[in-house]
Amino acid sequence: MRDLLTISPVSMSILVVLLPLLAFVIQAILGKKSTSGMISLIAIAASTLISGGFVFTAVWDNPTISTTYNWFTIGDKTFTIGILLNNLSVLMQFIVCIIALPVHIYSRSYMKGDPGIHRYWMYLSLFCFAMLGLTISKNLFMMYIFWELVGFASYLLIGFWFTKEAAVQANKKAFLVNRIGDLGFLIGIAIIFSTFGTLDLVDLFGTDGFFAQGIDKNTTWMTVAGIAFFLGAMAKSAQFPLHVWLPDAMEGPTSVSSLIHAATMVAAGVFLLSSIFPLFNETVLLIIAIIGTITALSSAFFALGQYDIKKILAFSTISQLGYMMVGVGIGAWDAAMFHLTTHAFFKCLLFLCAGAVIHEMAHLKAHENQEFDPQDLRNMGGLRRYMPKTFTLMAIASLALAGFPLTSGYLSKDAIVITAWEWALHHGGLYLIIPVLLVVVSILTAFYIGRLIFKAFFGEFRLKDLNVTHLHEAPHAMLIPMLLLGIGALFFIFSWNPLSYADAGILQGLSVAYPFAEIHALHVIIPIILTCGSLIAWWIGWRWYSKGSYPLNPHSRWIQASLNQGYLNELYHKTFVESTLALAQISYWFDRYVIDGLVNFSATAVRSLSTFSSWIDRYIVDGFVNTVAGTTYYIGHLLRWIQNGRLQNYLGFAFTVVLIGIIYLIIR
Amino acid sequence: MGLLSLLIFLPLAATAIILLLPTSLRHSYKYITLGFTVAQFALAGFLYSQFDAAATGVNTADGYQFVEHLSWIRMDLGTLGTLEIDYFLGVDGFSLPLLALSAFVMLMAIGASWNITKSLKGYFSLLMVLNLAVMGIFCALDFFLFYVFYEVMLLPLYFLIGIWGGARREYAAIKFFIYTLFGSVFMLLVIVGLYFSVINPDTGAHTFNMLHMMNPANYVENSFFGYINNYNEVFGIPARMIGFIVLFFAFAIKVPIVPLHTWLPDAHVEAPTPVSIILAGILLKVGGYGIIRICLSIFPDAAVDANWWLGLIGIVSIIYGALNALAQKDLKRLIAYSSVSHMGFVLLGIASLTAEGISGAMFQMISHGFLSAALFFLVGVIYDRVHDRYIYNFRGLASLMPKYTGYVAIAFFASLGLPGFSAFIGEAFVIIGTFNAESVGTGIPRWMAIAGSLGILLSAAYFLWTLQRMFFGQTRLKGGEEWASSLVDLTKREQLILFPTLALALLLGIMPSLIFDNLNSSVLNLVALVAQYI
Amino acid sequence: MITLTHFLVVSACIFCIGLYAVLSKRNAIMILVGIELMINAAVLNLVAFGRYDKVNYGGQVFALFAIVLAAAAVAVGLAIILNVYRKYKTINPDNITDLRD
Known part of the structure; x- marks a missing residue:
């Protein structure tokens, strides 16, 4: 804690990151009261001053400074967070500040009168926090966290006018495409972690880190790791074929486009690749x-x-x-x-x-x-x-x-x-x-x-x-x-x-x-x-x-292809989106009618079986007993008919019996 | 009476009071349950703070804390020896966080029950019985005691769904009950088999003590589940593997895994909001906890052989659950399927048998406990207001209910693994642990990690799509003006429940050491226990 | 020449007629008549066989007894029938079912 309080480039760079976060928190608490953007503006101005006036000058062309703090331990491996200040990271941090400041000033006028303006400033501060944090992360895991957070802030800002259908379609698309890249980043992290057991940039790429010692980079997994990180950079930096989100992202306010989707966030992919450059074969x-x-x-x-x-x-x-x-x-x-x-x-x-x-x-x-x-x-x-x-x-x-x-x-x-x-x-x-x-x-x-x-x-x-x-x-x-x-x-x-x-x-x-x-x-x-x-x-x-001497036919195939962005959006929609949705429908159908059907079928089968055994019980087991009783009753009923109380009948029977007896005697 | 007993039986006191009070005082029931649950939560918090993180847990009695060990049943069975059933409680790094989670989710559920009007006496007393059973499961170290709590848990749930549920509540309740019972009856067979295979080294009698079952030295030679020279087979599968599989399926139904998951969407959709919260927040964790505590610890040898399949089931659950969630039009069903997907990560992490994977799985369980409870609560909010949850019947809710939308967005993003929230740590470490498994040699290939990460992408897809469909755009409701007037923003009570939940998810995402510190030594001990058989 | 056989045949015929009347008639008086016919068939037999007892004339004596008894029985029978008719307004024995279970 002590080195946080002393004025060192590290603590100052942390301050640069934390000021916009503070602005975000204050505005989140104030809610609709914070409409002027003064808080964000002051925070970013202070950050710019500190970053440019102190951190950049103190670190540029000087030896690398880094600090590590333990974050948490999993099993016996400790994960750290840390600040890495070298030429690359302070340059990037300073660029972000120096671009963000004019954009903030510009936004005060440009966004004036918007009913959701308090959200705008909140999101903008959140973005600045995440982007500045990204630049000075010493640890790939920490970088990944800020990496996703900038994506989140970008999602919020693209969809700032959330009643606009195109805007909310665009921010969804942006986040999802970025998610593909994030997965690449995550897999890259997993490969690095399982190969080297550390995610610390200095331990990995520093002057006497793993890569400086001469790791064999031409293994399959290192190639996969490289491609995985590049996939992350591709999505964030809008590289073909994952660039489709960026044109749509223009649905956000123009000030946001200028800061996030032109100058800083989209460049984060390049920054990432530069930070981990020794990794690539x-x-x-x-x-x-x-x-x-x-x-x-x-x-x-x-x-x-x-x-x-x-x-x-x-x-x-x-x-x-x-x-x-x-x-x-x-x-x-x-x-x-x-x-x-x-x-x-x-x-x-x-x-x-x-x-x-x-x-x-x-x-x-x-x-x-x-x-x-x-x-x-x-x-x-x-x-x-x-x-x-x-x-x-x-x-x-x-x-x-x-x-x-x-x-x-x-x-x-x-x-x-x-x-x-x-x-x-x-x-x-x-x-x-x-x-x-x-x-x-x-x-x-x-x-x-x-x-x-x-x-x-x-x-x-x-x-x-x-x-x-x-x-x-x-x-x-x-x-x-x-x-x-x-x-x-x-x-x-x-x-x-x-x-x-x-x-x-x-x-x-x-x-x-x-x-x-x-x-x-x-x-x-x-x-x-x-x-x-x-x-x-x-x-x-x-x-x-x-x-005005335009010689080309605006309906030619090339011009149409260019206007429609090479029909890539339509292609993706047809192939990926629709097939995923179809797959989802199929699996839901499968779930309902096959798996649940099987469950319900087994329930029905058990019930039919019980109906069947109940039938056997009623008609066969009990049926036998009832047959015996019924037969007895029937015979009794039959004989009962003789006892009908008619004298003449009795007489007739008696006489018949006598007659039968006599006939018997005679025949014998 | 130890602290754990107090923790378990506090709700019983609440039940007794509620049952004794006349119905005319029915409006006090919720305050009574709330009071007791708050006390319970405070107690759980106290236990959490008093826990010694260095204790190893898992397979030694010394590693457990707050242990209570009393003889419960001693019956002379003649030639079969003495029946030994103990009242044996204790917590280690695996059970303690879940205990605290349960206490918290119970508190949420009580808060969500505030507007229940149908037969309050039965409702609150059943809820408290459920509370008792859940706490008992996480504390029990005697297999028989565990089974008793496990079955006691089913009963109140059956009635809570069957009486206070939605339109098809009977169907859902019966389905849920039979599914779970189906798993647990076979579990009973294995319990008996284990009983006759294990001997208490102190008394020489057969025992239900789980810790004795984890020690290979306690197994009787030539017994059914014995370790050495065991050639017993059932249908050509070795006996110990069969024992593992049966126990795994008993717990896997609870997790739930694909294809044994179909009770979950039905139960969730039909259950009232508080019961959904408990189902998602606690009951699913019983499955994961059982797999770690019982399947892995008692049958580590079989676990090592079977973990490829466990991992595969995990992957299938993740992707299949996510795809199904994508296809849903009912918000609650969507979240139910997302639970299937997220719990798949738990299974994948456990299957990896690495410290990172198992820790990630535990963390994912805790995080899912908070977040799914919050999600179901949020669905309940909208259902309370208009009695509809069909996604396409709503549009542009953000203009109408800004606070609600804010909470939903936070909960959605937390669930889809935004860094800073707890789910991210869980999912990331499950992926990293699974990736690491190949280096450790536990037999989980790396493509499983990559396939699992697809689930993260899909979860972003269904959550964001829902956000876009229901909350953004121009406001358009199926119920028109009538709905617009009844869809008021969150009340103070609702915010009071949601805010701490999401704040906790955030806190755990920023300071995962709150969980990991208490978990680590237990995880390492478990990994070491299993690693002998790799 | 008329032999014993002729007597027996006539007697059997009368008996059968009487029996038929007893079994099939729905009128108590006709039944009584049938009974009388049967008795008389027996009487005829007694008289016919009486020729083999030329010492005591047992046949004729029994015949006389039988006729007297028959007359008495008819008297009693008719009295019963009369009473029955008075009580039930019918003399069809099928309709008199008071003693039936």
């Missing part, structure tokens, strides 16, 4: 890289055809997470973490800008009393004139997303793409497909984000019969946090050199040694290809969407 890493590539490509393709502004951003998030996965898969998890960091800023900003647009569109809708979807790109256009500041910020974020020079995205994306090329050239052969596809995805990214910008902010406002004077700039309470994030989308936060990622502080801090050689030529060629590709993509986009 070549096979698993290759699988990670392949899945990452497929994800990046497929969701970039799906993003092309979407009309819902948030869904484009959602698919863009999935695609960028695919990049990060490729980064992990090729062994450059430092680059993945770097991209995670930069992505957190610009994607959060994109969402907040989109939120501002939706906010205004929704206002317009309420004002004009018209029925239209405020999130649909087809209803926007020319917004640049009404919301210039929002437009500027969104353009910066888009440039960062596309990886344009001078932005942070340029640095981090290049880090992944160039390292992927180096990795592929080192291995040769089919491995080259991956970096080629990454370049294609990068160009597609530039195109779809360009499409969004052109459709929403250029041209003419498409709902011509509405009074557009009600469209105006977002309020300052929303603009200021967006501005903060906008600064984070620029290069100088991460590196003094705008053109080379090698100087980025994060990469140097995490310092991963690659097993393949650096190829200098690539560092010049790739950025040029990417930038030129982006420029061409924008030019095409500008011609198509802003100038």
Whole structure:
């Protein structure tokens, strides 16, 4: 207890985690009285200050600090909880704080007037607690707990407007898909525990942990463990084919999407894989890289055809997470973490800008009393004139997303793409497909984000019969946090050199040694290809969407496939959901009619048997007795007829007998 | 009179008082039972705090605490020797948490009985007799005494379901009764067989003492269940295996396992809410407790041979129960099937024969005791108000009953294994223990752990789907305005019952050491006992 | 020539007629008549066999006795029938069932 009270990075980092929890508890007790969000805001602001001002500076580029507390003992094995503070974990914790703070400020304005606002702040604080706890967990089991808790908080926030059918369908789907990943995580934990007897990250992966001592990683079970953990990361980080929940999760408030479903929670999978990176052997890493590539490509393709502004951003998030996965898969998890960091800023900003647009569109809708979807790109256009500041910020974020020079995205994306090329050239052969596809995805990214910008902010406002004077700039309470994030989308936060990622502080801090050689030529060629590709993509986009010379048939199969997300939802519904429900129905039928039927049948059988034996008893056993009695009675009855009291009869009988006697005498 | 006797027979005093009081005072019955149950709960809490966690329990009399050992029946049977039946009570790490759980669930059940109006005298006195029997089962260390309590438990339940139940109550009560009796009559045969196989080393007479039965040295040579040179067979199965199987099935009916579970949905659906609470909260645990205390401890050799099948039954129960729950349209039936699924984890954990697995199974039992009781109580709340539990007749209850929805959501998430709540610890350690079994070599393959974890996924599916169907969306009720007005939010009394239950589930999820500390040495002793035969 | 056999045959015929009357008639008087016929058949036999007792004429003597007794019996019988008729308004013996169990 004593080391909790002294001011050490450990106790401070615990404080960072506990402050939002405290806010959650206070708001839970206050209930409907806590509507302003001040409590959450103060908690997260304090957390950010402590995390950035103390923990991050104290730990970054210093030796790892860790503390362990015994939690409970099962049998003779003790389970611990602990705090692990190294470059990776404090970086992640700081990112979460620094993203969460502007989102909190933004939410105060964005969510104003919602009847369930007290729940919103409660859930948001719960999420912050779980996410911050996840980042500094020293123990896989503890990490799993926070891992599920963030999923739970995300469930609550997606379904925040619980009267909306789509929202509650989406949060169910999100939780269930995440559950699949959680099972993978749990199985991974079980494998690690039964192999090493410990779940402590330092004991496992530390400088003299099990893995540093040279465990044979090429056993089947280690591969299974790797895949199991990756399954966990796949679900949480929305990797193909488990990405389906994330686009639907956009049913939640936009501020939530920006924090949870763009910047922090969905990146937790990448963070997890980075934390346990030594676990993976070549096979698993290759699988990670392949899945990452497929994800990046497929969701970039799906993003092309979407009309819902948030869904484009959602698919863009999935695609960028695919990049990060490729980064992990090729062994450059430092680059993945770097991209995670930069992505957190610009994607959060994109969402907040989109939120501002939706906010205004929704206002317009309420004002004009018209029925239209405020999130649909087809209803926007020319917004640049009404919301210039929002437009500027969104353009910066888009440039960062596309990886344009001078932005942070340029640095981090290049880090992944160039390292992927180096990795592929080192291995040769089919491995080259991956970096080629990454370049294609990068160009597609530039195109779809360009499409969004052109459709929403250029041209003419498409709902011509509405009074557009009600469209105006977002309020300052929303603009200021967006501005903060906008600064984070620029290069100088991460590196003094705008053109080379090698100087980025994060990469140097995490310092991963690659097993393949650096190829200098690539560092010049790739950025040029990417930038030129982006420029061409924008030019095409500008011609198509802003100038209105759209050459494609919107009903073509490719565009429809992209719009419908490759029909994956329908496929899953048909295969998994319906088959599970059918299986459930069948097993219930089986239960009712076979198992219970058997029980009832045996009851009926016993009853029929007893009826039968009762029949035997009545008609055979008792029947014999009754036959004897009946026969006697019948004979008696027969003889009784003679005694009828008629003199003449008696006489006749007597005479007959005499006659018979006489005849007898005569015959004899 | 020892503390355990006091704990067991306190309810009897309540029964006596209720029976003596005239019916005109019937409104005082619930206060009397409440008073006695509170006293009992306090006593159980006191025992829990006084328990010495280091004691090993399971197979040595020294390992038990609060022991009471009195001669009960001594009868000279001539050439057969002396009949020795003892009044032998004691608790170890396995029974104590269940004892505390029972006292708590009883308290909940009394609270849930507050609005019962039909023949109160009979109801409350039967409830207290049931209380007595349950407490007795968890304390008894003499097999005969155990059997007596085991049978006494059936009687009040039969009447509680059969008289105070729903529309098909007779069917359900008879089904329940016959099912359980079916298991226990065969158990009696094994008890007699064990009696003639075991000798009390102190007196030389045959004995019903369970602890003597756990010691191979006490078995008579060439006896039916003897350890050494035992070639007795029934239908080609070794005698000790047959003994294990028969006892296992007797308890498995209670657990219940698939395919012996069909009494459970019917009994739950027809039983009144308090009886459902007791059924789910306590009675199912009698099955799991019996398997640990009797099957595993007395027949460890057979348990080692049979555990693959036990594990398989556990898996089937988990997945089959979950699938059935997914198909239900009646909320109470859904929760009944979820009980089948969750109790499958108990069996899987026990079958793993690892310390983690068995501890996980025990923890799962405790946790399920709280959570299923809370779930049945929550179903009772809505049934009390509109006398309907059909899922599709409700929609958007969250707008109408926010507090109720909050509690339901917490209970659902706790049950589906959200970390922070007790069910998570139970399920996670059953999975981890099962996974570990292959390393220990107990013969449970790893795919069983993976298959078991599918149950966790399915449980999320049915709980979340129910939440979505009944509570979210726009409010739409089958009964229209009339229902809307009668569906008032939770009352103070209901919250007073629910809050501590869920708080306990949360507390145990955060501090599992509250259970594990008292459990560990017993579990280790049991694992060591079984490990000799692996 | 008329032999004993002729007498016996006639007597048997009369007896049978009498017997038939006794067994089948529903009228007490007719039954009485039947009885008389049977007695007379016996009397005829007595007289017929009487020729073998030429010393004492036992047959004829018994016949005379029988006729007297028959006359007496008829008198008693008719008196009973008269009384019965008075009490029951019928003389069908089937209908007089007071002594029946």
